[in-house]
Amino acid sequence: MVETAAAPQVAPWRRRLLNAARSLTSPLLPDDYIGLINPAWSTRELTGAIVRIGRETADTSTVVIEPNFPWPGHRPGQYLRLGVELNGIRHWRAYSITSDPDHPRGLVSVTVKAVDDGKVSRYFGRVAEPGSIVFLGQVEGTFGLPERSPERALFISAGSGITPIMSMLRELARRGDLRDVVHVHCARQADDFIFGPMLRELSARHDGYRLVEHLSADRGRLTATDLDALRPDWRETDTFLSGPGEMIDALQAHWGEHADPSRLRTERFQPIIGTGGAAVGAGGTVRFRVSDLQARCDEGISVLVGGEQAGAVLPFGCRMGICHTCVGRLCEGRLRDLRTGELNGEAGQLVRICVNAPEGHVEIDL
């Protein structure tokens, strides 16, 4: 299976009409012919045209996109898979959404830091221009604000980890809930601070938002011992942390030892799923009908990992449940989603084998 963009939300009458017309176009879709007239009219995939690209720092740009169908919405803190075509080949990357979910014109933005040998990030930084087309994938991620704004909040961000925090701050400001918020952001030096000017201005306008710039060029990395000085009541505060893996590991360990770990929410951009790290469900056996192989998956082992251990060559992409590259048709049995612990699946359904584990015996067309 190949990663595909999100399906646009279309009025029910239009969907019914398109379905009825399939008897004329089968095995193609009416959209395949409509797209000949104007590609943006096809409801096959949600696409977007770049409206503008604004420079944030020397190597970071914000890309503002206008979707071809109404934006389905997102929660602040979530990320979006973006697809771009480079030399005829479509590439996908996940970027945190930095725009407000309720943008009046329905625009959506992501903020991209150019990575040295990053094809896609460099494309956004140098090649893309207004009018360029991008593919808009699924909005995903569980990092975000709770329904009710927290009484006290501590935001810790580092580098481009600021991006999900940015849309959360925008949301809090809109709700009028910037009451008792401390935000420490780590950057190497002041010029590298993505959204620096905007946030400094926010802090000047709101008494309830205190911004601390931790410049690692002067003061070294932020450590757990800095917490007491930043926010003496950090143990009783909802904390949102977004940054590099080592930083999250260190702070998570600190919370585990000295506070309630459930009050710390993190975005590590590369979650580890399906390798048995977390014991979820009872496990089971998988038969891959096409590869003609049988695999055993112990608790917490995904169908993908179990299959690979049994010698199956299976398609995969992100290995974290986003890209849909590893999708296979479930023929029989039930699966447990390793991210949520939920049990689901019925015969004929397309399932992502990287985030699902068998519960008992399952058969998959892969």
Add this chain to the structure above:
Amino acid sequence: MSTTTNPLHRLSPEQIEQIGIEFQAIHDEVYADLGERDVVYIRGIIEFHRRLGALSRIVLMASRYPPAWLLGTTGLSVAKILENMEIGHNVLHGQWDWMNDPNIHSSTWDWDTASPAGAWKHSHNYVHHTYTNIVGKDKDVGYEIMRVDPKQPWHPAYLAQPFVNLLLMAFFEWGVAVHDLDFEKIRAGEKPKQQVRDELKAILTKARRQIVKDYIVFPALSGRHWKKTLYANVTANIVRNVWSNAIIFCGHFPDQAYTFTEEETEGETRGGFYVRQLLGAVNIEGSPTFHVMSGNLSYQVEHHLFPDLPSSRYGEIAPRVRAICERYGLPYNTGPFLKQWSSVQRTILRLAFPGGAPRPKPGPYRGDPVIAPRPEDARNGSAEGVLAAFP
């Protein structure tokens, strides 16, 4: 001619190994070079097919006027041929999967023919391309209903073969549709009943959609003169069937192709696999238009060596394949369409009866002519194994 003359057996294991490395190098080089130019090509062909198909359907609404009928039927036939050969067959092979475009991808594609995509990917991509020309394992050797190789044991049922052959030409898509069910396996009880039921259901679903579209909805759109459009659609499907049958039969059944026994291919290496593909496939010579209309299966040799490379690259690869043939004294099977097709028909008629011997094979490929050959030289082309005018 006995199997010992198969050129495969003249090669040393080291040579076979080296041939494998050389073919793999061509593959990897071309694969790494794929990009924008190829994307422009396939999107262009797909767009052309859709425009031509839609236009022909519109013209056929006026099918009561003979010129409209003729124009519409011709257009629809060409569109269907392009869709099946240059687009469907090749997309389903995964030749365009590297683009990562979910709308031109082997996992999502379905084609305008009775055969469901999933079944075809199994019987063709897997069974046929893996076990190519191994008699007894490659179900495409005679498609389980015909005797096209003397190694296949004769049975009185094959006496009906000349008639079966004509039926298969006209209704080829339906033969292909049920081919993957694998009647031999079902008879032997080797296929779980549930799987057979699932596959039958897939065939019936696909068949229903095809019949509804071509034989009910579009004729109905022509109103009172629905019969004319119905005939037009039947004609277009038969034209496509006869054409694809001819091209596909010319891929492995002409005289030049070698077949293999299971013993010969035991413990086959990657190099051996390439040599078997080279010896078992046959090209057809023709113009650029002919190549496109045949889905570049006229480069059957290149296709069998590199089934996952875009068909549009086969023509460029061909000289490099011929160079390898020349260096290792291997044949490069090719010939003009009518000659190839007649030799297939001759074999089908002859092998309806018991016995039959393998046809004489061309010698090693002697290299591309240095200067353009005169027409009379071309007739004695390298396919015959005759020395080119200026070796």
